[in-house]
Amino acid sequence: MTDVGRHPRIKLYTLSEVVDVKGYVGNFQVKILKKARYVSEKECTACGECSKVCPVVRPDEFNLGLSSRKAIYSPFPQAVPSAYVINANECLGHNPVVCAKCVEVCDKGCINFHMSDEEAVEHVGSIVVATGMEPYDPTEMDEYGYTRFENVLTSLELERLVNAGGPTRGELIRPTDRKRPRSIGFVQCVGSRSARKGSEYCSNVCCMNTVKSTLVLKEHYPDMDVKVFYIDIRAFGKGFEDLYKRSRRLGVHYVRGLPGTVEENPDRSLRVAVENGATGTIEYYVLDMMVLAIGVQPSTHTQKLQEMLGLQLNPDGFFLEAHPKLQPVDAATRGIFFAGCAEGPKDIKESVTQASAAAARAIRLMHRGEILTEPITSEVMVEHCKSCGKCADVCPYHAITVDVKKKKPAMVNTAACAGCGTCAAECPFGAITMNHFTDVQILHQVDALLEEDPQEKILTFACNWCSYAGADYAGVSRLQYSPNVRLIRTMCSGRVDEEFIWHGFAKGAPVILVSGCHIGDCHYINANHWTVKRVEKVHRKMKKLGIRPERLQLEWISAAEGIRFARTMERMERLRRGVTAEEIEKTKAILSQGK
C-alpha cells in the first residue's frame, strides 16, 4: 500500500470518483471529481493532535461501528495517504466561531475549511477496472437475528474484533457483556447460494475465511467451543484442504445444515435449531456468539461505471469479460481490463493474479506507443448522408458523431469503431460502407449461393464470433446435418441488412436464417438487439406482403453450441421442404413489383 503512495509514477486520487469518460482505446479523457478532504495531504504528518480535541464522536466505519472516531480522523493507522480527513457533515467547524478546535491545535496549519470539491481531467490510453465488491449486508436475514441480537456478528465484524489493531486490540469479546465467549458458531452461505435472499452464486471466499477464523480462534483459545453450520465446505484452492483438515483436527465441530431459527436466551446467549443433514435429526445448540459468513456482492458503483464505459455485466451483476476462458481480464471494449472482485467474487491470490494479468494486457496494448486498428471499420459516404443520426444511435461504441441540428454529416472514429456493421445495416440512405463486408460483397455472395437450384438452398447469415464458430464446432464434433446449408459470414448479426434478406427471397431462397450470439453475449456489446428489431420489422413487412414470415428465422447459437447449430439446421431443412416452388415463384413476383 505504501508503495503506491510513494511511487513516482503513480498519481493517487482519494475521496475521488470518475464522473465521465470520453474517447476510445489509446486516448481516453477521464473526468475525476475529488471531494474536499479539508486537510492538506502534503502537509499533514498524522500527529493526531486534532483528533484529540475534536468534540464530535461518531461510529468508526472501518471497525464497522464497533468503535468510535472523531469528525476529523485517520481512516485506519496504515492508511495511504496517511493524512487525516474531515467528515464535513459531522464537523461543527464550518463556522469557526462554533468550533475550529482542530485548527487551533494544528501547528502546521494543515486544516482548511475553505477547501472545495475539485474536478480534474486526465488523459490515459487504457483503463483497469478494479472496483472490487461490497460485503453482503445481512439485515434482511431476519431468521438469524442480525439486527435483533447484539451477539450475532458478521464475519467482517469478527475480523475487526480479532485484529490487534482493532477496537479491542485483538481480544475477542462478546458485545453484550464484553466477556470472552465460551462458544461461537459460524453460519455459512449468508447472502450466497440462495434464490430468495442475497445472491444465487457462491461467494467463493466465505468458506475458507471461516476455516481461517476457526484456526485463529483455536490457536488463541484452545478451549473455545467452535461450530460451523454449512451446506458444503468449498476448499478447492491450493493448500485449502489442508487448512480445513487442520481445523477439524483442532476440534472444530462442523455441522451439516444451516440454522432454521435463532432465539436469544435471557443471558443473551443464542439458541439455534439446525436440521443436521448428516444425521437427519433436528439439533439444538446454545452459543455465546454467532458469526454470519457473509457473501460478496457487486460494488455499488458497478452499474454507473458500466454505463459510463460501455461495458457489460453478467446476470450476477459483476463485469463481464470478453471471453470466460481465453480473455478473462479483457473487457469487450478494447483498452479496458478487469482485476479482482469487480469481475466476480474471488480471494486475494486470484485478485492479485488477475491484476498482474490486467497490467500485462494493458502493457501489451500500449508498449508500441501507437495502435494499429483493424481496417474492418465503417466509412461514411458523405454525399449520401442526410445527417439523420440513426447510425450514431445504434453504434454500441459511440464511434459515430452526427450533428443532427447543424446537418453535419456523420463521422466515424475509426479507432473506436469495432466493425460490427450495425450502422451500415441501419442507415436508411445506404450512406455507410462497412469495409470488407460491403453490401456489394455480400450481395454477390447471395447471388452465387442462389445461382443454381435456389429452392434447395438454405441461406444462413452467421456472425463470426458465435454462430459461425458454433458451425465450426459442429464440424469438429462431426455432427451431421443437411448438406443444403450455406453460410455467409459477417462479423456481427447486426450487419445483416434488410436488403440482404429481400434480395435473397427475390432470388428464390425458400428460407433464410439470421444467426448470432445470444442476447447479452454479443461480441459488440449489444449490436444484436438491432438484429432482433430488424428481423421483427422484416417479419411485419413479410406478413403485409403475403409472404410467410416463418421463412425468415432468427436463432442465437454460441460458439460452444455445435449441437444447437446442427439441430437448427435440421429445423431449417424441414422448413425448407415445406416451401413449394409455387410459393417461391409467388414471392419473387411480389418482390419484383417493388415492396
Place this chain on the structure above:
Amino acid sequence: MNKMETSTGAKIGVYVCHCGLNIARTVDCAAVARSASELPDVVLAKDVAYACSEPGQQAIREDILERGLDRVVIASCSPRLHEPTFRQMLQSAGLNPYLLEMANIREHCSWVHMNESDAATRKAMDLTRMAVARVRQLKPLQPERLPLTRRTLVIGGGVAGIQAALDLADNGYDVVMVEKRPSIGGTMAQLDKTFPTMDCSI
C-alpha cells in the same frame, strides 16, 4: 448468366485443399477445382494436398508472382483457423492481405456431410463459387496507425487495483489511481489474518 457474375478483370487463383483425407475423403477436390476454373476471372484453379503447409504456401506464392494473380481463394478449413496464415502469405508475396477469401469446405462441409459425398462436393463447389464472387469485390485495406497515451487509469484501490498499478508503474508506465474512500486498501485492509498463508493482510 447472372449479371453479378460478370468479370471485373481480376486475376483470381483458386486452391482447393485436400487437408490430407479430411476433406478429400468426402469431397471430390479435383472436381471442385475444375468447376472453379470455369468461373469468370479465375486464372488458375488447383487442388492441393495441404495448402497451409510451408511447401503448399510456397507454391501459391510462386503462382502469385509468376501468373500475376491479384486475388486468392482458398477452399479449405475455417477462416477462424488459417485466415491469419494465408493473409500473411499474401502479404509476403506482395499482395494486400485483405484480397483473400476462404471457403470453409472442411468444418462446414466434409466433416458434417460425411455420408453424402455427392451433395458435399456440390456444396463445396457452391461455397467456392461464393468465395470467388466475394473475392472479386474485395478492396485492399490498410490498418491505421494512431497515437496512444502510455498511461493507465486504475479505478479502485483495493488489493487488485494496487497490484495492477504497481506492475504498470514498475514497468515504466504512468498510472492514475482513483479511489472513492479516503484511503486505498479496500476490503483486505480490514482483514486480520488471511488464508491460505494465515499471515497479516497489510
